[in-house]
Amino acid sequence: MRLGMVIDLTRCIGCRSCMVACKAHNSQPPGTWWNRVFTPGASFHQSAVGKDGEFQMNFLPVSCQMCDNPPCQKVCPVGATYTDERGVVLVDYERCIGCRYCLAACPYGVRQFNWEDPRKAKEQAGYMKGYDYGYPEDYRDQGRLVYTPDRPRGVAEKCTFCVQYTKNGESPACVRACPSKARIFGDLDDPKSEVSRLIRERQTFRLKEELGTEPKVFYLAPAKPVR
Amino acid sequence: MKKSSFVLGLGLALMLTGLVTWGYQIARGLIVTNMRNPFSWGLYISTFAFFVGIAAGGLIVSSSVYLFNLERLKPFTRIASLSAFASTLGATAMILPDMGRVDRIFNLVLHPNFRSPLVWDVIVITCYMLLTFLSVYFQLLPDWKRDGRGFFRGWTNNLSLAQVQAISGRWSKRVSIVGLPFAILIHTVTALIFATQASRGWWNTAILPPDFIAMAVASGTALVLLISVLAVGKERFAEYQGAFKGMARIVAGALVVHFFLVAVDLLIHWWWGKPEGLNILSLVFGRYGLVYAVELVLPAFTMLCFFSQKGSSSFKSLILGSSLLFIGVFAHRMMLMFPSFNEFPLSIALPGLGIENWPYPIATGELKEGMPVFVSSWAYTPTLVEYAIALLPFGLVLTVVSLALRLYNFLPHKGNNSLRGKSGISYSNDTASV
Numbered sequence: 001m002r003l004g005m006v007i008d009l010t011r012c013i014g015c016r017s018c019m020v021a022c023k024a025h026n027s028q029p030p031g032t033w034w035n036r037v038f039t040p041g042a043s044f045h046q047s048a049v050g051k052d053g054e055f056q057m058n059f060l061p062v063s064c065q066m067c068d069n070p071p072c073q074k075v076c077p078v079g080a081t082y083t084d085e086r087g088v089v090l091v092d093y094e095r096c097i098g099c100r101y102c103l104a105a106c107p108y109g110v111r112q113f114n115w116e117d118p119r120k121a122k123e124q125a126g127y128m129k130g131y132d133y134g135y136p137e138d139y140r141d142q143g144r145l146v147y148t149p150d151r152p153r154g155v156a157e158k159c160t161f162c163v164q165y166t167k168n169g170e171s172p173a174c175v176r177a178c179p180s181k182a183r184i185f186g187d188l189d190d191p192k193s194e195v196s197r198l199i200r201e202r203q204t205f206r207l208k209e210e211l212g213t214e215p216k217v218f219y220l221a222p223a224k225p226v227r
Numbered sequence: 228m229k230k231s232s233f234v235l236g237l238g239l240a241l242m243l244t245g246l247v248t249w250g251y252q253i254a255r256g257l258i259v260t261n262m263r264n265p266f267s268w269g270l271y272i273s274t275f276a277f278f279v280g281i282a283a284g285g286l287i288v289s290s291s292v293y294l295f296n297l298e299r300l301k302p303f304t305r306i307a308s309l310s311a312f313a314s315t316l317g318a319t320a321m322i323l324p325d326m327g328r329v330d331r332i333f334n335l336v337l338h339p340n341f342r343s344p345l346v347w348d349v350i351v352i353t354c355y356m357l358l359t360f361l362s363v364y365f366q367l368l369p370d371w372k373r374d375g376r377g378f379f380r381g382w383t384n385n386l387s388l389a390q391v392q393a394i395s396g397r398w399s400k401r402v403s404i405v406g407l408p409f410a411i412l413i414h415t416v417t418a419l420i421f422a423t424q425a426s427r428g429w430w431n432t433a434i435l436p437p438d439f440i441a442m443a444v445a446s447g448t449a450l451v452l453l454i455s456v457l458a459v460g461k462e463r464f465a466e467y468q469g470a471f472k473g474m475a476r477i478v479a480g481a482l483v484v485h486f487f488l489v490a491v492d493l494l495i496h497w498w499w500g501k502p503e504g505l506n507i508l509s510l511v512f513g514r515y516g517l518v519y520a521v522e523l524v525l526p527a528f529t530m531l532c533f534f535s536q537k538g539s540s541s542f543k544s545l546i547l548g549s550s551l552l553f554i555g556v557f558a559h560r561m562m563l564m565f566p567s568f569n570e571f572p573l574s575i576a577l578p579g580l581g582i583e584n585w586p587y588p589i590a591t592g593e594l595k596e597g598m599p600v601f602v603s604s605w606a607y608t609p610t611l612v613e614y615a616i617a618l619l620p621f622g623l624v625l626t627v628v629s630l631a632l633r634l635y636n637f638l639p640h641k642g643n644n645s646l647r648g649k650s651g652i653s654y655s656n657d658t659a660s661v
Contacts, residue, residue: 030594036601040575041582049580056580062573062587071426077345078334097334098257098327101345103267107426107572109589113267113327116258116593125594153256154327207573211425 002068002087003161004188004216005175006198007061010223011182014039014046014059021177022063025162027134027149029118030125034110034159035063035174058222061182063174064089064110064159065207065215072102072111072158081156084141087188087216088161092144096155103156107208110158117153139164161185188216231629238625245619248612249324257327258593259612265589266568266605270613271325273560278318278620279352279417280439280556284447285311285359286406288474293400294407299470302639304399305366306458307451309637311410312359313627314450315352317620324616344420351412358406365398367635377635410447414439421563426572428496429507430563438488444481445526446556448474449549454628456545458638464542467639472539478552479533482526489523502584503570510566518558518565525555569604 022035040060041049048055070089073081080095103111139147147164151157162172175183186193204218252259262269288307291297323329339346371377372391383391418439421430452474459467496504511519529548532538571586588601
């Protein structure tokens with residue numbers, strides 16, 4: 001099994017629901033975002049790009065690309081970053097030594113570091129007293145702590161394809177929360193899966209393909225009319 | 228004696244400042260630095276690379292004595308080994324505060340990932356530290372035997388002084404010959420930490436390892452030169468002028484190689500005209516032009532000075548040239564970070580719109596009033612906390628060197644022309660010269 005994702009940029013409306021769902025389900029502290037949606041070329045999200053009265057507006061969601069040839073895993077001196085049996089790149093929060101080599105190595109800027117204590121950062125943010133968010137229980141993959149609502153300070157983290165859900169056969173939060181069904185999730189090894197079919201039948205691209213990182217996140221190019 | 232007490236005191240004070248501030252950083256987290264997700268390595272890694280660079284001198288100087296028969300450098304092999312050992316300690320001390328979880332450092336031993344250049348660096352630097360220590364140890368052994376002091380010398384009790392001297396000579400030579408490849412390796416591997424990363428255009432060049440070696444030969448030799456000149460003092464300067472000149476020429480020659488490699492590297496970044504490459508150059512010469520000017524101009528001055536007859540033979544110009552070179556090398560280490568982290572690897576091209584290099588924003592990892600969470604560049608400047616912690620390795624090196632100079636004899640003896648020495652034993656046990 002090789003889990004992967006197809007993101008249909010024609011369908012993406014740039015609403016950032018997936019960012020919020022991801023953040024909430026995965027208990028990301030203030031200032032930390034595993035998943036981002038931006039309008040390429042624009043200084044502000046949701047603003048049109050163009051000149052001479054010709055404008056366009058496309059959106060590009062970027063989270064961990066789940067590389068088959070992951071630089072973050074190769075540079076990790078202690079093997080805290082590893083690929084599980086389903087091809088998902090995970091971080092062991094109990095092994096990471098916080099050297100941040102993976103942040104320098106990742107070409108996609110998806111890796112996030114716990115510069116401060118995430119619990120304290122949440123308390124200092126403007127949330128109403130008593131409000132909390134995030135899947136509440138730890139999740140261990142063969143004994144390795146790959147999800148915990150409050151990450152230890154001084155470790156790196158990133159998208160896990162919602163390991164706490166997908167290990168049970170559910171879809172990641174961003175896929176379920178997308179109002180326009182722009183995200184399709186499934187097994188790239190299964191030729192009958194929807195992701196495999198889309199990659200086979202449609203023209204897809206991957207980010208920074210020239211670096212040879214072999215991402216398992218594929219994009220369907222946007223085909224919106226120029227307005 | 229007064230001067231060495233001052234240096235020792237200064238070293239201890241710097242070390243204490245670094246340690247106390249590190250304690251504060253441990254309590255608060257790396258948030259007290261100005262590093263953030265888009266700019267994740269800063270002053271600490273630059274300072275680490277700086278100390279790795281100056282650690283080369285020791286074994287390069289002592290190995291050249293044996294390999295290339297540069298006999299006139301011989302009086303300075305002890306001090307060279309000491310400076311190398313101290314700098315390696317400094318580099319190691321600097322890397323610890325950079326770690327988010329220094330308490331888990333044992334994972335490097337328990338779960339090493341041999342694909343990671345960081346693990347290669349841990350291995351070669353540990354070996355180098357051991358070798359430089361042995362180099363110092365074997366060279367001091369005859370003194371210790373004679374004076375009945377020092378450490379790890381129980382096994383010499385049943386040997387005669389002559390036997391110990393023979394062992395010292397033989398093993399000093401062996402250590403420095405084994406050490407030379409390691410001296411080369413620590414720079415190669417430290418450079419490979421950066422050069423292997425295809426995501427960072429500024430680092431991803433095969434020129435980086437040879438350039439690190441060139442810089443290391445220059446700055447490492449300059450460190451030995453500086454310590455030797457200062458230790459010998461003005462009065463006895465003339466006696467060792469030949470050795471000093473030799474070292475100055477090694478520095479200048481290595482800098483020629485460095486500038487050649489820099490020129491080729493810049494040309495290749497520019498020639499193809501790739502938007503990312505041109506953006507890096509605009510960062511190098513524009514936004515960080517001042518730091519880059521320091522990196523280029525000061526070592527260039529040192530190079531010319533050390534090639535000139537006058538510059539390589541005067542007490543003052545040798546000190547000035549070496550000091551300026553260190554500032555230039557430090558700027559070089561900082562310039563590893565500035566352009567590299569401000570050219571985001573994930574840049575988007577929108578051909579129909581004339582946009583070729585749009586940096587996809589990165590979350591900083593901190594929510595702070597009035598500050599954006601997502602940024603397209605990060606104007607990193609170290610915080611006071613970072614500067615204070617970066618004093619730790621400087622303090623450690625000053626302390627170790629001044630303590631060693633005070634306790635044992637690392638200097639050529641007054642009036643003793645050590646050119647005649649054959650096995651590194653032409654030193655007196657007179658420590659008063661410090």
